[in-house]
Amino acid sequence: DAGVIQSPRHEVTEMGQEVTLRCKPISGHDYLFWYRQTMMRGLELLIYFNNNVPIDDSGMPEDRFSAKMPNASFSTLKIQPSEPRDSAVYFCASSLGQGALTEAFFGQGTRLTVV
Amino acid sequence: GNSVTQMEGPVTLSEEAFLTINCTYTATGYPSLFWYVQYPGEGLQLLLKATKADDKGSNKGFEATYRKETTSFHLEKGSVQVSDSAVYFCALRVSNYQLIWGAGTKLIIKP
Numbered sequence: 001d002a003g004v005i006q007s008p009r010h011e012v013t014e015m016g017q018e019v020t021l022r023c024k025p026i027s028g029h030d031y032l033f034w035y036r037q038t039m040m041r042g043l044e045l046l047i048y049f050n051n052n053v054p055i056d057d058s059g060m061p062e063d064r065f066s067a068k069m070p071n072a073s074f075s076t077l078k079i080q081p082s083e084p085r086d087s088a089v090y091f092c093a094s095s096l097g098q099g100a101l102t103e104a105f106f107g108q109g110t111r112l113t114v115v
Numbered sequence: 116g117n118s119v120t121q122m123e124g125p126v127t128l129s130e131e132a133f134l135t136i137n138c139t140y141t142a143t144g145y146p147s148l149f150w151y152v153q154y155p156g157e158g159l160q161l162l163l164k165a166t167k168a169d170d171k172g173s174n175k176g177f178e179a180t181y182r183k184e185t186t187s188f189h190l191e192k193g194s195v196q197v198s199d200s201a202v203y204f205c206a207l208r209v210s211n212y213q214l215i216w217g218a219g220t221k222l223i224i225k226p
Contacts, residue, residue, distance in 0.1 A: 004158070033213070042218045043159075043204065056213070091158055101147060101166060104214060106158030 004107035006092050012113045018080040021110045024073055025094030033104065034067055034077050035091040043091075049075065050098075082114045117142045121205050121217035128195055129225050136190040136220045138179075138205035146207040148172075148181055148188040149214070153202040162190075162203070200224045 005024040013019050025032050033048040047057040052069045060067070064083070069075040079086055089111050093104045122137040140146065147166045151159040163172030168183035177192045188205060205217040 043216045045213060045216075048213060093158070098208075098213065101164065102208075103161045103164075104159075106160065108156070108158050 004092055004094050004105050006090075006107035006110050008110060009108065010111050010113075012115065013082055015083055015114055016081045017114075018078065019082045019086075019112060019114075021077040021090050021092075021112070023075045023077070023092030023107060025075070025092070026096075026105055027073065029094035029096050029105070030072075031095045031098055031102075031104075032069060032075050033093040033095075034075070035093065036088045037091060037109070038088045046077070079112075082112075084114045087113050117146070117207060117209055117215045119205050119207055119215055119217035121203075121220050124202075124219070124221035125223050126220060127223045127225065130197055131194045132224075134190070134192040134195045134199075134222070136203055136205075136222070138188045138190065138217060140186050140188065140205075140207050142186075142207055142209050142215075144209045146209045148179070149206040149208070150177070150179055150188070150190050151204040151206060153204065153219070155201070159204060195222075195224050197224045197226050 007022045030051050034046040036044045046059045047067045049069045067077045089109045091106050091109045093106045095102045095104045118141045120139050149164045150162040152162045153159045163174040165172040165181040171180045179188050179190045202219045202221045204219045206214045208214050
């Protein structure tokens with residue numbers, strides 16, 4: 001398996017534009033996580049899905065952020081409208097189950113810059 | 116609540132030095148403990164883990180022992196290399212809850 005695949009790797013957009021980040025989890029994994037990483041706040045869990053259903057979105061910063069998982073092999077994180085403070089690296093991760101020993105596998109991330 | 120505290124970085128060492136990165140935790144119940152590593156430009160990847168008190172996780176020369184009495188899971192390596200330069204994250208999981216992350220510690224190894 002190629003691992004968790006995210007696209008694009010880099011995104012530069014102007015303030016006010018819509019941004020869509022994409023993630024393909026590892027085949028067979030039933031959990032998918034979206035994280036945001038910044039120097040100031042470190043690694044933050046935004047939302048996670050189990051079997052394509054959003055379980056906890058309490059980390060989503062505001063209504064400008066939305067995430068979907070239409071099927072087991074694809075998820076999107078959308079920011080509309082984007083703001084400069086959204087600049088960060090966004091990671092998608094997947095896992096099989098969420099037990100004590102479960103390992104989360106991370107994608108390489110999307111570096112978002114909003115100017 | 117559940118939380119993880121790591122030593123602040125960056126930690127700068129010379130090649131072949133001994134490494135310790137401190138990690139302490141607060142948890143309800145009996146957590147599993149993890150160290151993840153993030154190399155420059157990459158996502159996080161699991162380095163090692165331990166599920167119960169006195170367990171020792173090890174991988175690539177790194178070790179960490181689950182110490183319940185001190186609520187710690189310090190990462191150690193006897194002789195670091197330049198290629199170990201990365202950010203190291205300590206994390207815990209209680210039952211089937213999601214991972215709780217530390218802030219990360221940047222490690223810089225100079226040749």
